Every structure is written in structure tokens, then in C-alpha cells.
Amino acid sequence: MSVSNSPAARPFLPPYLLERVANGGSPRLRECARHTLLVDSRFRARAGAVTLPPGSQRRGEPARYVHSAEQQQVLPGKLVRREGQGDSGDPAIDEAYHGLGATYRLFWEVYRRHSLDDQGMALLATVHYGKEYENAFWDGKQMVFGDGDGELFNRFTIAADIIAHELTHGVIQHEAALEYAYQAGALNESLSDVFGSLVKQRQREQRVEEADWLIGEGLFTERVAGRALRSMAEPGTAYDDPLLGSDPQPGHMDDLVETREDNGGVHINSGIPNRAFHLAAMALGGHAWERAGWVWYDTLVDQRLARNSDFATFAGLTRDNAARRFGASSEVVEAVREAWRTVGVLP
Amino acid sequence: MTQDPVGEPPALGPGRVLRLSRQGGLAHFPGLARPRCVHCARCSEAQLSELQSLLLALSGIPDREAGNDRRRFCVALVDEGGEVLWSQVVAEESAPQALLAWWRRAEIAPLKKKTDGQA
Numbered sequence: 001m002s003v004s005n006s007p008a009a010r011p012f013l014p015p016y017l018l019e020r021v022a023n024g025g026s027p028r029l030r031e032c033a034r035h036t037l038l039v040d041s042r043f044r045a046r047a048g049a050v051t052l053p054p055g056s057q058r059r060g061e062p063a064r065y066v067h068s069a070e071q072q073q074v075l076p077g078k079l080v081r082r083e084g085q086g087d088s089g090d091p092a093i094d095e096a097y098h099g100l101g102a103t104y105r106l107f108w109e110v111y112r113r114h115s116l117d118d119q120g121m122a123l124l125a126t127v128h129y130g131k132e133y134e135n136a137f138w139d140g141k142q143m144v145f146g147d148g149d150g151e152l153f154n155r156f157t158i159a160a161d162i163i164a165h166e167l168t169h170g171v172i173q174h175e176a177a178l179e180y181a182y183q184a185g186a187l188n189e190s191l192s193d194v195f196g197s198l199v200k201q202r203q204r205e206q207r208v209e210e211a212d213w214l215i216g217e218g219l220f221t222e223r224v225a226g227r228a229l230r231s232m233a234e235p236g237t238a239y240d241d242p243l244l245g246s247d248p249q250p251g252h253m254d255d256l257v258e259t260r261e262d263n264g265g266v267h268i269n270s271g272i273p274n275r276a277f278h279l280a281a282m283a284l285g286g287h288a289w290e291r292a293g294w295v296w297y298d299t300l301v302d303q304r305l306a307r308n309s310d311f312a313t314f315a316g317l318t319r320d321n322a323a324r325r326f327g328a329s330s331e332v333v334e335a336v337r338e339a340w341r342t343v344g345v346l347p
Numbered sequence: 348m349t350q351d352p353v354g355e356p357p358a359l360g361p362g363r364v365l366r367l368s369r370q371g372g373l374a375h376f377p378g379l380a381r382p383r384c385v386h387c388a389r390c391s392e393a394q395l396s397e398l399q400s401l402l403l404a405l406s407g408i409p410d411r412e413a414g415n416d417r418r419r420f421c422v423a424l425v426d427e428g429g430e431v432l433w434s435q436v437v438a439e440e441s442a443p444q445a446l447l448a449w450w451r452r453a454e455i456a457p458l459k460k461k462t463d464g465q466a
Contacts, residue, residue, distance in 0.1 A: 241378065259373070
């Protein structure tokens with residue numbers, strides 16, 4: 001087990017996870033742990049504790065702020081790059097800055113949305129969060145990116161779609177505010193993947209057949225047997241690795257996963273609406289952000305989209321919004337309807 | 348999504364196992380979400396005392412914080428038969444660092460052959 005230091009006690013521990021400090025039973029570690037416990041609350045990032053800096057008064061222009069936590073778990077950390085400043089030479093800082101810009105441009109240039117709240121809200125990101133921190137998240141006011149552990153994960157700013165994914169959580173928060181659990185939570189996750197992918201595709205000027213439809217490509221190190229975190233085209237095929245396990249995403253309602261883990265499977269069942277978007281976009285061809293993207297955006301900001309909406313409700317609204325924007329007898333309506341049928345959400 | 352039963356943690360002792368798992372984040376990785384086990388029978392009195400204090404400290408810690416893609420820690424005390432005697436979920440940012448240290452060095456449960464998302 002865990003607290004013993006005998007070789008026989010470690011067969012299940014992958015090398016990268018081996019505790020780097022002394023034996024758990026040592027007085028030094030216990031003292032260390034007690035000390036850490038005491039000072040915990042002073043150093044940990046608190047949810048939404050940051051006061052946002054000024055946003056942008058000019059529609060069409062973002063207000064970006066990139067901070068560095070300098071390997072601490074503090075938010076927002078030290079301001080290292082703000083709007084208009086040149087590259088810093090630090091990849092994480094510059095990737096975050098440009099990723100924020102690419103996301104702002106998709107929402108503004110395509111959907112005429114002025115930042116997350118459509119009121120010019122400051123785009124705030126913190127990089128170098130924590131030590132070997134293997135995650136990125138949206139805390140309710142800003143994005144946070146770890147550097148990864150270098151064993152399984154690279155830095156989390158490396159993929160533009162991940163930056164856009166986190167920002168889209170901010171857009172959702174200001175619109176439908178979908179609950180982060182079960183099907184509503186999976187819709188929340190899926191919408192973030194959809195617009196994350198659209199940002200990447202638009203950056204690369206890709207048509208639907210040229211896009212890889214992967215989320216988080218580049219995040220894994222070479223040691224991982226996997227292409228990305230998720231595949232929108234083929235949910236459940238993104239990775240199959242001895243340490244990570246195999247990609248658990250379903251692509252059809254018949255395989256919907258019922259679980260209490262992962263907030264009720266929000267990152268698992270999002271595979272179903274992700275695939276529906278992919279199917280609709282592929283059927284329509286061209287640039288995914290132009291027609292399929294518009295339908296999904298119209299639905300994201302639709303007042304009828306309730307906080308606890310399920311897949312079927314969302315699917316019905318996309319069909320309705322496709323008809324409103326492109327006409328009831330348009331090929332867009334048919335493509336959207338067929339996509340949801342194929343994944344088993346609509347009859 | 349806190350699991351039952353909750354309340355004050357029972358006393359740790361031989362035959363009981365503390366299961367720690369980290370869930371959530373930007374993606375769900377079944378392998379990384381597998382529970383890790385601390386077998387009380389293999390702990391010293393001092394270690395059990397530290398763990399008991401940690402469990403007591405968990406009450407009152409929020410099970411989640413605002414935002415999305417955050418990670419959470421699930422702590423469960425199970426008996427010899429595998430029955431859950433007590434469990435608690437806490438937001439990672441609020442979880443005691445000492446608990447995270449225990450999680451890092453705890454024994455990882457064997458991986459199921461094919462995940463169903465319920466690692």
C-alpha cells in the first residue's frame with residue numbers, strides 16, 4: 001500500500017506518480033503536511049475572487065490580460081502581457097494571448113458578439129498555474145492554465161481549441177448558464193468543444209473535410225497512446241492508454257453513460273452532441289462556423305434554452321433556429337434534423 | 348453530487364480502507380480517476396491520527412467551486428466488505444494539501460478491463 005516504502009508496495013504506481021517526497025511515515029513529511037494544511041487557505045486560488053480589470057469600450061476590439069502565477073496557485077498572479085503589447089517570448093504567455101484573440105475574433109467577426117458578455121468584458125487568463133499542474137479551467141471570471149507535468153501532459157495553452165473551450169464556458173455562463181451536471185452539463189461541455197473547434201478551424205482556414213475535429217490535440221506528450229482529449233467525429237477513439245485508460249465518450253444515445261462521476265458524465269456524454277454537430281457540419285460542407293456554427297450559436301443565446309435543458313430540448317431548438325435563420329425548407333434544417341436522428345436524440 | 352452517507356467520519360481502524368479519487372478536469376480519464384486506497388491496517392497510529400484529523404477537516408469544505416472543468420476529490424471510507432461507511436466530495440482548490448499528498452502516494456486500484464465511465 002501506500003504508506004509503506006517496500007518495493008512490493010508499489011506495483012500499481014506508475015513511475016510518474018511516485019511520491020517525490022520522503023516516506024509517508026516520516027516525521028518530516030508529517031510535519032510538512034501539517035504545515036501545508038495550516039497555510040493552505042492563504043495560498044489557494046479562490047473561486048471568482050479576482051476583480052476584473054477594465055473591459056473594452058470599443059466593439060470589435062478585445063481587452064486581453066495575461067497573468068503568470070509563477071508556479072504558485074494564486075489568481076490572477078502577476079500581469080505579464082496586456083492588450084497591444086508584443087510577444088513576450090514565453091510560449092505559454094503568448095499562446096494564451098493569441099488564443100484569447102482568436103476566440104474573440106470568431107465571436108465578433110462571425111457572430112457580432114463583443115466578448116463573453118457582449119459588453120466588452122475583459123479577457124483574463126493566468127498561465128503557469130501551480131507546479132506541474134495538469135489541468136485548465138474556467139473559474140467563473142477567468143481562464144486558468146497549468147504547465148502540465150511533462151510526463152503525460154504538455155502545457156495547456158498549447159492547443160488553441162482548449163483556450164477557446166474555456167472562454168466559451170464564459171459565454172455560456174452569460175447566456176443559458178447551463179447547469180454543470182448530467183445532460184445539461186454535457187451540453188455545456190459540448191458547446192465549449194464546438195466553439196473551441198470552430199476557433200481552431202477558422203484560424204487554419206479549414207473547410208469541414210480538412211478539419212481533424214479533435215479537441216486538445218498536442219496536449220499529450222509522446223508517451224501517451226492518444227491523439228487528443230476528445231474526437232468530435234468519432235467519440236470514444238481519442239486515446240487508449242495504459243495510464244489514462246480508454247476514451248469513454250459515447251457517440252449515440254444507446255450508449256449514454258449513467259454515472260455520478262465527472263458531474264454526471266459531463267465530459268463523457270458530451271460525445272453525443274459533439275458528434276451531432278460534426279454530422280450537421282459535414283452534411284452542409286464549407287466552413288463549419290458559417291452555417292452549422294450559426295445554428296449552434298443561435299441556440300446558445302436562445303432564451304428558451306433553460307439551465308436544465310436536456311439533449312432533446314437542445315436538438316429541438318437547433319432545428320427551430322435553423323429554420324428561423326435559413327428557412328423551414330432549407331437544407332440546413334434537414335442536415336440538423338438528420339444529425340440528431342443519427343445520434344439517437346431525435347426520433 | 349455529494350455521495351451518501353455523509354456526516355461525521357467514523358473512526359479509522361483495522362479492516363477499513365480509505366478510498367481517494369480525483370475526478371473532473373478538462374476531460375474524464377478513467378485511468379486517472381481510479382480510486383487509490385489507503386489501508387488503515389498498514390498505517391501507524393500517528394498516520395491514522397493524521398488521517399482522522401484530515402477527514403474531520405473536510406466537513407464544511409465546499410464540494411465544488413464556481414466555474415467549469417475544475418477537479419474534485421472524492422473521499423470514501425469503506426469496510427472490509429466494501430460497504431461505504433462515509434464519503435465526502437471536496438473541490439480540489441479547497442482540499443487540504445496533505446490530503447493531496449496522501450492521494451499521490453496511495454495504492455491505485457486495478458484498472459477495469461473496459462471502462463464504462465464509472466472508473
